[in-house]
Amino acid sequence: MPKTIKKVGVLTSGGDSPGMNAAIRSVVRTCAYHNIECIGIYRGYQGMIEGDFKEMGPRSVNNIVNKGGTILKSARSSEFRTPEGREKAHEHLVKAGIDALVVIGGDGTFTGGLLFNSEFDFPVMGIPGTIDNDIFGTSHTLGYDTALNTVVDVIDKIRDTASSHNRLFFVEVMGRDAGHIALNAGIGAGAEEILIPEEDLGLERLLESLQKSKASGKSSSIVVIAEGDKIGKNVFELKDYVEANLPEYDVRVSVLGHMQRGGSPSCFDRVLASRLGVKAVESLLEGKSSYMVGLQSDKVVLTPLEQAIKGKTEIDRELLRVSDIMST
Amino acid sequence: MPKTIKKVGVLTSGGDSPGMNAAIRSVVRTCAYHNIECIGIYRGYQGMIEGDFKEMGPRSVNNIVNKGGTILKSARSSEFRTPEGREKAHEHLVKAGIDALVVIGGDGTFTGGLLFNSEFDFPVMGIPGTIDNDIFGTSHTLGYDTALNTVVDVIDKIRDTASSHNRLFFVEVMGRDAGHIALNAGIGAGAEEILIPEEDLGLERLLESLQKSKASGKSSSIVVIAEGDKIGKNVFELKDYVEANLPEYDVRVSVLGHMQRGGSPSCFDRVLASRLGVKAVESLLEGKSSYMVGLQSDKVVLTPLEQAIKGKTEIDRELLRVSDIMST
Amino acid sequence: MPKTIKKVGVLTSGGDSPGMNAAIRSVVRTCAYHNIECIGIYRGYQGMIEGDFKEMGPRSVNNIVNKGGTILKSARSSEFRTPEGREKAHEHLVKAGIDALVVIGGDGTFTGGLLFNSEFDFPVMGIPGTIDNDIFGTSHTLGYDTALNTVVDVIDKIRDTASSHNRLFFVEVMGRDAGHIALNAGIGAGAEEILIPEEDLGLERLLESLQKSKASGKSSSIVVIAEGDKIGKNVFELKDYVEANLPEYDVRVSVLGHMQRGGSPSCFDRVLASRLGVKAVESLLEGKSSYMVGLQSDKVVLTPLEQAIKGKTEIDRELLRVSDIMST
Amino acid sequence: MPKTIKKVGVLTSGGDSPGMNAAIRSVVRTCAYHNIECIGIYRGYQGMIEGDFKEMGPRSVNNIVNKGGTILKSARSSEFRTPEGREKAHEHLVKAGIDALVVIGGDGTFTGGLLFNSEFDFPVMGIPGTIDNDIFGTSHTLGYDTALNTVVDVIDKIRDTASSHNRLFFVEVMGRDAGHIALNAGIGAGAEEILIPEEDLGLERLLESLQKSKASGKSSSIVVIAEGDKIGKNVFELKDYVEANLPEYDVRVSVLGHMQRGGSPSCFDRVLASRLGVKAVESLLEGKSSYMVGLQSDKVVLTPLEQAIKGKTEIDRELLRVSDIMST
Structure with a gap:
């Protein structure tokens, strides 16, 4: 007892x-x-x-x-x-x-x-x-729910400036082993692609997707990337890779970091x-x-x-x- | 077919x-x-x-x-x-x-x-x-989820001023037939009492609860009330009733209204x-x-x-x- | 000294x-x-x-x-x-x-x-x-600056629903003797008319303005009203007056109240x-x-x-x- | 004419x-x-x-x-x-x-x-x-005013997690040639130190300030740094320098970037x-x-x-x- x-x-x-x-x-x-x-x-x-x-x-x-x-x-x-x-x-x-x-x-x-x-x-x-x-x-x-809202709020802001300049942004969000934040906030923020640890999308597919996005007349693109994505490159290497392969893109990087842990x-x-x-x-x-x-x-x-x-x-x-x- | x-x-x-x-x-x-x-x-x-x-x-x-x-x-x-x-x-x-x-x-x-x-x-x-x-x-x-966040954000603001003045606020939220917003936003905002259409709390119990809240040393109180609550009084009548019965309380009323329908x-x-x-x-x-x-x-x-x-x-x-x- | x-x-x-x-x-x-x-x-x-x-x-x-x-x-x-x-x-x-x-x-x-x-x-x-x-x-x-931001945020939300329904909203903001909040937040929120204590706009002009707004093809209208406006009617009386004179309008009222005092x-x-x-x-x-x-x-x-x-x-x-x- | x-x-x-x-x-x-x-x-x-x-x-x-x-x-x-x-x-x-x-x-x-x-x-x-x-x-x-609010909102979030862990954060904000954002948002966010392009604070003074902050019993510290600050190190070099000289500090870096340009x-x-x-x-x-x-x-x-x-x-x-x- x-x-x-x-x-x-x-x-x-x-x-x-x-x-x-x-x-x-x-x-x-x-x-x-x-x-x-x-x-x-x-x-x-x-x-x-x-x-x-x-x-x-x-x-x-x-x-x-x-x-x-x-x-x-x-x-x-x-x-x-x-x-x-x-x-x-x-x-x-x-x-x-x-x-x-x-x-x-x-x-x-x-x-x-x-x-x-x-x-x-x-x-x-x-x-x-x-x-x-x-x-x-x-x-x-x-x-988790709060962090999702924080991330989409920030990406909404980034989208404002991305749209004004027809730019591509890579946004890194938290998630070393889990893609929950990236996947949900990515959908919520209207990301063109989402890279997560659970899934190897492949670099080829990323390039294709970005080309298709450009061709379809989108005024800007956001790619959301979990810290631990499977693609094997960090977000800055990924930027270099994409710019080397798709010279029409001028990539900006934003690493959201610890702000995702805070807030009401x-x-x-x-x-x-x-x-x-x-x-x-x-x-x-x-x-x-x-x-x-x-x-x-x-x-x-x-x-x-x-x-x-x-x-x-x-x-x-x-x-x-x-x-x-x-x-x- | x-x-x-x-x-x-x-x-x-x-x-x-x-x-x-x-x-x-x-x-x-x-x-x-x-x-x-x-x-x-x-x-x-x-x-x-x-x-x-x-x-x-x-x-x-x-x-x-x-x-x-x-x-x-x-x-x-x-x-x-x-x-x-x-x-x-x-x-x-x-x-x-x-x-x-x-x-x-x-x-x-x-x-x-x-x-x-x-x-x-x-x-x-x-x-x-x-x-x-x-x-x-x-x-x-x-x-629904967005409306809940809107309501708790607003009540957080009301709480700031309620705490500064040791005041009681009655906050009316949407819900003619359903208490979901009142119940969840009420818990989220730390309301002392929550009045909903599904449940007749009774006026006596409201008074008791407010008296207990005062006695327990709370610096302010928020009561969240769904539009269609069962208690049979609108929010302004309720204010009058409480002030008549608990003269130590100075009740303020806030009707949130249509702002609850809007927002990102x-x-x-x-x-x-x-x-x-x-x-x-x-x-x-x-x-x-x-x-x-x-x-x-x-x-x-x-x-x-x-x-x-x-x-x-x-x-x-x-x-x-x-x-x-x-x-x- | x-x-x-x-x-x-x-x-x-x-x-x-x-x-x-x-x-x-x-x-x-x-x-x-x-x-x-x-x-x-x-x-x-x-x-x-x-x-x-x-x-x-x-x-x-x-x-x-x-x-x-x-x-x-x-x-x-x-x-x-x-x-x-x-x-x-x-x-x-x-x-x-x-x-x-x-x-x-x-x-x-x-x-x-x-x-x-x-x-x-x-x-x-x-x-x-x-x-x-x-x-x-x-x-x-x-x-003051914080209150202005609170008010425009709320009116932005009201605007979302007003636009969806082509509605007219009267929004009452703080200011018994001073129209600073109403005037600035009204401009900031894109109000069609702003009623303040310092100025008697006149009921006639309000009606004209609303008719003009309708005629110009606006999908919704917001009128911002300071508590102490000179027009001599409270916001609910004003609603009745406008609806009696402009039957094409279905007026909604929102009184912002104490939330304006709170917030970070x-x-x-x-x-x-x-x-x-x-x-x-x-x-x-x-x-x-x-x-x-x-x-x-x-x-x-x-x-x-x-x-x-x-x-x-x-x-x-x-x-x-x-x-x-x-x-x- | x-x-x-x-x-x-x-x-x-x-x-x-x-x-x-x-x-x-x-x-x-x-x-x-x-x-x-x-x-x-x-x-x-x-x-x-x-x-x-x-x-x-x-x-x-x-x-x-x-x-x-x-x-x-x-x-x-x-x-x-x-x-x-x-x-x-x-x-x-x-x-x-x-x-x-x-x-x-x-x-x-x-x-x-x-x-x-x-x-x-x-x-x-x-x-x-x-x-x-x-x-x-x-x-x-x-x-400018909007960007200041965006920056303090984000630093408020970072402060939540910094306080929970007694950590030091370096937050880089926009301003290659001008310290207006860093200086005002830094004061607004309660930063311990603010580094701006117009003024060479000196590395010694930064270390002293951080030591004093620790000694005074602060639970966390935020240093706000303009992109173009005079101290001649970028924010990551600065982190290394401080950690080398003040081993009691575990520095986190946050670069706010383009989100500062967006938002309502x-x-x-x-x-x-x-x-x-x-x-x-x-x-x-x-x-x-x-x-x-x-x-x-x-x-x-x-x-x-x-x-x-x-x-x-x-x-x-x-x-x-x-x-x-x-x-x-």
Whole structure:
């Protein structure tokens, strides 16, 4: 029989994403709603090792539902990868009377949480927070929807100047291993081509596509490229390649970078964060552990952390077809 | 055996919503992709009656994926409710060689389309475009996600001034029959209470909730109210009622109104519009008729128009609980 | 010879406006830069009466330059209008060792500050913070530029739906006594007519203008109306009047209300706030008192508070002509 | 005595900027208001050489006041630098009956216009359109205010993630020869240091400043760098230098690039564009030529094109001090 949970610790770890604050708020308020205590742990697992804790009540999280970043800060901790580090972290939790954890982050965050759970039999629930949407077991990670809106807003601006000058732009977006941002924001922004890690389009096809685009009378072209696209060239090499092969094109490059991680979360991400926080805390209270809370078919569900870590998300291949048709 | 489709007409009807232009673009380009012609019909069914048509090629829809409103205009047509009106409309379609229709709009649009189909055996496909998200058979209607973001952005602004003055605001949002906008935007904006048509919260509970909010030390309160909420008072009467019963509150009212229908569509709505447009046209080409294309569990599916019209969407009651917990 | 200033109090009072936080930050950091202390006074003059003070160092104002509202809160204080109230306030200042004040707000704020100065010979500097831009001695008040952007953004959204339906919208914006917002945002949003308190356009001319607009083939019309316009009808009465006289028009009304006070300040307002805060503190350190810092011809200048209160700002009549020409 | 102007040509040239469409709209409608014709010339001087013209009436410019980019397109024309090119252009103008020009752009645009005027005695008026604000004779160029807002919005997003991770970001903004964007957006975004072309801050001082920032307990730091800053290193070399000298810092780089040129213009830029367009056309009608219309002390004034080209704009050195104080 699981011991009763009386005090929950919450932390954010890894790359931050919009909606993390809304998730923290949800965890804190769900604890208060159920009359249990909540402790904020600063700077992820590193702060756990250092005992960098703060009591949080419902008023500690006023007016953060709409703020980007994370008020608990995030960090990567190499010390937590050592048994000594985790031992120290455990001691701090015990000393503070914390008897369960909600960890908000991505794969690395969940791996740490699962290991911690297995070593100390400590209840842990994960909330998927990353803009890349590359977590198995949830259709949407926190921050992904916001990042898509940020990217299309920026490409809309680039389109203004591209159209005025009949120019070709290569826009690099985040996604080392996953093309979700590139594929969806590319369709949303009306990109002529989209290069993603999951698919090797081939350089020949890119050239053909650009030639066709020119021939069809388009006044400008945008190619959206995920950081980790399969084509084997970085965005600047790609520019050189295209200019060498299609001299009629004057290519401009824009690397969007970290701005994609920030900004006020979209309504979708705020609601998702609120729902996931409730489910994470209430699952702990029901005695569950080592699950990730996520969204599937618009419903909040649990996935074992182990599966969430090992599973692989797939892009929706229908979208590749839609992208093709849209660039007619 | 269905006759071959060679020319598709597309129109927008009823209240406009963000993403309608992206859907028009998708219909036009999917036609071009399959080498069939596409005709834009202006001002919905009224323009059909008047033969207000325009040929559209892939370049006709350049740079509209990110524009609010509808380039084809929308209108309500009382003439189309008469057999004579529909007869005229049919003659214009035949004369123009149009042999299938994609109609973008809500319940009324679909009812008109279905009637037209039954009278003239004319292939019709519907795309759900309305910010209210009150169409059966799709988890999301075009424009709904954008409207949610518009509403939370505005309430964030109102919250700034509410917090500075420790004030209570009543914010009325769209939704005569459906509380989707109020419920989701209310959670997203951190509303203390949310009043919706599906649920009679009761005036007593509203007063209690506001008193509890004050006692808990909140610096400001926002109550989000759907136009058609069940509580039986309009937003100004509600203000009077609360001020009479809770004299410590100085209530301000904000009616958001039509701004909720406009604005550049979110990435989600642009991608959804692109997907639905492809499916609508390709379903017609496969000989299907009288369906609505929609989204279920993140997949594009067909629902018979008849069901889409008669079916009733339900709010997700989990969200009522989440809202309650969030206002702790 | 003026006594040396060692501790400055800062408060915000009256209606809040975007940029107030940036001004607080500037006052706090300018004090730190000159090695003097700074005390934040909560809720304007009311907090001064109650001794609701907080020490502020440069890190107290981290990450607020871009936040709407005011972290010091604002309030209107009837008690401060009594000699007893001001006496109490003075005692609290003396007790806390505060020897000068920076007050951020509008006319009422400055009137209070000037009275306080005359009664207790207490150094006071004013910073103009109001979205209405109705303060004499400065071309721009804090928040005005942000409010203009908020208003045009919203009207752009309304225009989307107005164009789709060929509709006429009446949009009411803030400005009981001053037409600055209506006039500038009206031009910026492409309004057909603009009604302001400074000018009685006449109902006849409004009807003529709307008829001309219809005749000229415009697909939609927006009329921007300041709260305090001279035409002697509120926006709903005006709707009835126009619909009675021009039955071809179906008028929609949108009252923008308090959202105009909120939101992240524009770059202009942030820079202005930073400049005014520096000048306010440094002027106090130079022994000056009872001035308002403001902007004239892009330079920061001082205006005696007495003049700032009594003087009247004028709209730029060139803009009335520009508006006329733009609605051709 | 000047000949009567009956038909005005308008073009945009050089780098595009937000507000150019609003200026085109203003030129077109001012012409209509005065019952003279207006011809849009596509792709700047190149389109003039090719006779790529289009008649424009007041309805041609509906709904563009809020659109980024330029509907007339822009281009750089090497052919216009040859006497033959200008001869061709002149022939096209004469043939089309155009008897005066409004050219919207920057220094290069004005140089071309002035040369054309001197060779053919052809009336020309210039409107300053560039985001860099580096034109003598006007306090603000079209697009500058919008670009500032775009930059602070993006840096706000970067700040979210920087704060979450206690990171240092170098953000490169536009400005090869002018530090206006860097200086104002840097203050607006709360940058710790700002590097501009007009001032050699020195690498030593940058290191000191960053060390001081760390010591003062700041949770993150942003350094804003103009493309053409004097420090003699590009932003990536600067990153390497700082990391070599301050190993405690993990520097991230963000190059904002062309997005700064796009986007819906701010209210300020829309109003400015409207005012400048009116003045440009009406000055031509008064028989004036070879002036730039601009803003000085909030008033629209004329500056001889020759001065506008030769004059040098200065940054406001007060802002350097304000920036210093703000980073306390």
